[in-house]
Amino acid sequence: MKRTAFDFRLYAITGESYHPGRDLIDVMEAAIRGGADIVQLRDKETPPSELLAKARALRVLTRRYGVPFIVNDYPELALAAEADGVHLGQEDMPIEAARRMLGEGKIIGISTHSIEQARAAVRAGADYIGVGPVFPTPTKPGRPAAGLGFVRQAAAEIAIPWVAIGGITLDNADEVLDAGARRLCAVSAIVGSPDPEAASRAFRARIDARKAALAYGAAQAGSPAVAAGAAHEGSPAVAGGAAYTGGAAYAGSPAVAAGAAYAGGTVADGAACAGASALRAGASRADGGPIPLRLNGRDTETTARTLGELIERHGLADRRIVAEVDGEIVARSEWSRTPLKAGSTVELVHFKGGG
Ligand code: TZP
Ligand code: MG
Numbered sequence: 001m002k003r004t005a006f007d008f009r010l011y012a013i014t015g016e017s018y019h020p021g022r023d024l025i026d027v028m029e030a031a032i033r034g035g036a037d038i039v040q041l042r043d044k045e046t047p048p049s050e051l052l053a054k055a056r057a058l059r060v061l062t063r064r065y066g067v068p069f070i071v072n073d074y075p076e077l078a079l080a081a082e083a084d085g086v087h088l089g090q091e092d093m094p095i096e097a098a099r100r101m102l103g104e105g106k107i108i109g110i111s112t113h114s115i116e117q118a119r120a121a122v123r124a125g126a127d128y129i130g131v132g133p134v135f136p137t138p139t140k141p142g143r144p145a146a147g148l149g150f151v152r153q154a155a156a157e158i159a160i161p162w163v164a165i166g167g168i169t170l171d172n173a174d175e176v177l178d179a180g181a182r183r184l185c186a187v188s189a190i191v192g193s194p195d196p197e198a199a200s201r202a203f204r205a206r207i208d209a210r211k212a213a214l215a216y217g218a219a220q221a222g223s224p225a226v227a228a229g230a231a232h233e234g235s236p237a238v239a240g241g242a243a244y245t246g247g248a249a250y251a252g253s254p255a256v257a258a259g260a261a262y263a264g265g266t267v268a269d270g271a272a273c274a275g276a277s278a279l280r281a282g283a284s285r286a287d288g289g290p291i292p293l294r295l296n297g298r299d300t301e302t303t304a305r306t307l308g309e310l311i312e313r314h315g316l317a318d319r320r321i322v323a324e325v326d327g328e329i330v331a332r333s334e335w336s337r338t339p340l341k342a343g344s345t346v347e348l349v350h351f352k353g354g355g
Pocket of ligand 1: 132136139165186187188
């Protein structure tokens with residue numbers, strides 16, 4: 001059975017070495033109570049034969065709270081524990097093989113460390129992507145940081161759910177959100193906190209405040225500030241979790257207002273943020289590689305970066321077309337300013353004849 005679309009905001013991953021003397025289930029329950037809305041069992045120490053007991057206990061817990069449960073590394077264990085899915089690394093079983101094993105009903109996520117890997121994951125049918133490590137982290141020693149630049153690229157290009165991960169703490173979460181992340185993941189900053197529930201709650205407050213501010217901005221899309229391509233700069237008011245109070249959170253960026261080419265500036269997936277504005281203003285991305293797309297129900301690839309370019313390439317620019325991107329009808333006047341992202345769903349309906 002095909003899984004239903006899922007989404008999340010705060011991803012909590014287990015890390016028992018960060019809470020010696022505290023019970024795994026108690027710590028993860030606290031994380032959920034604070035607002036973690038997806039949980040992963042990640043355990044590189046326990047032999048797989050002994051992991052099933054932990055996986056089953058986490059399954060019971062997450063079911064009680066209605067939170068998706070993901071097993072890292074082991075698709076067989078995910079099946080045995082009735083988890084909702086599996087999380088793979090670049091060196092693990094390929095997504096296609098995991099899909100054959102788990103079927104369409106399970107969630108498959110994958111860690112990616114570059115935009116090329118992220119695009120490949122979308123093409124292979126991942127349900128979500130980990131983007132990182134954003135910062136160096138002792139939880140993944142030896143793995144170089146991919147940096148905030150990768151977060152900006154993901155924000156500009158990736159349409160399926162993606163989550164920033166790696167070295168994210170309450171001290172740097174706002175930087176990651178400023179770079180365009182809408183979902184955050186943490187191990188040590190949650191489970192290593194003396195109060196995992198409070199840590200989760202604080203992460204959720206930041207994420208939710210940002211989301212609310214962007215929704216407000218999108219609703220105000222006709223306002224002069226946004227029409228001018230204002231940049232979302234994450235004001236302290238928004239970062240601190242206060243309600244969005246007006247234009248103050250959207251400080252105009254000269255580079256974006258001038259319609260400069262996308263060059264790794266502040267980007268987010270809200271309609272009113274800087275990156276979207278830059279792209280909607282007809283700016284071009286430095287990297288012209290193909291991105292995967294679902295066009296009229298078929299998987300395809302395109303180097304078009306806007307809906308307008310795509311329609312033009314299909315020779316439909318002069319026809320009577322209704323265009324929809326990710327479920328939203330896009331007015332003709334907005335076609336050339338509507339970016340296409342990897343994994344976007346586009347429907348082009350051509351009306352023939354008339355009367
Ligand atoms: N994948 C990329 S970074 C990372 C994983 C599992 C570790 C994240 O842990 P922390 O403690 O939140 O930095
Ligand atoms: Mg792995």
